[in-house]
């Protein structure tokens with residue numbers, strides 16, 4: 121079929137996923153990619169708006185806000201597929217109002233994100249990146265004098281958000297003999313881990329916190345100064361959720377004042393801008409929102425995205441639909 125006859129999909133997706141998706145599926149879909157267009161976002165959207173009846177689907181990453189204004193540009197739009205687990209960048213109410221279906225990453229990234237969360241935790245507690253810098257830069261004539269790290273095995277770890285990712289984190293930490301407890305919107309009747317309805321209480325009884333919940337009005341700054349102080353001077357925090365979960369100003373302050381032990385951060389409040397104060401801190405480990413970025417996860421994600429697009433164009437149920445949680 122000529123490209124022009126294939127269903128059009130506007131691509132605002134992550135280049136890593138799209139570069140896998142495109143060669144495998146460009147015989148099925150006519151991908152209109154922002155990046156290869158060379159246009160700034162607004163101009164790209166406007167350029168496709170000129171043929172409003174022809175854009176039934178958008179594929180996007182969490183870096184693009186699919187607002188009511190964007191949705192309004194494409195009256196024929198019926199599907200938004202995001203490459204992310206988090207859906208805070210999509211106006212789900214407006215999608216529902218316009219009869220637009222939404223598909224997300226479902227559970228295909230959970231193991232990779234959980235691996236990364238544990239990696240950040242062990243890296244910051246055992247000072248792995250600081251040790252690497254030390255070996256590379258220390259004066260060879262000196263005896264080694266590297267500060268002690270903290271043991272992860274057996275620690276009390278609080279998980280903030282016990283969804284797919286949180287459960288995978290818990291599973292991994294159990295093999296380190298960690299004692300798991302959690303906070304989430306509701307107590308889970310099928311889970312035996314102790315539940316804390318209050319995050320300060322969870323922090324008080326934990327030596328490390330791993331944040332992996334969804335970002336919404338209830339979880340914005342769920343980690344505030346009180347939580348950090350409750351976690352304490354030898355407490356560690358890892359965030360693989362969203363930057364907005366942590367009050368970053370307070371985190372920086374607590375790190376400077378020695379009120380917490382350290383932080384492993386994959387996400388930041390003003391991404392891609394990162395507060396430069398972190399760069400000078402040896403008890404902070406940073407990664408560029410890459411917790412889900414593995415070759416394997418990217419391939420699974422590309423297949424899932426294509427599966428959702430195919431299901432949609434065949435009028436079948438989506439594989440990983442996103443439900444609006446009120």
Ligand SMILES: O=CC(=O)O
Pocket residue numbers: 182203204205206207225229412
């Ligand atoms: O941040 C990545 C995701 O939400 O999948």
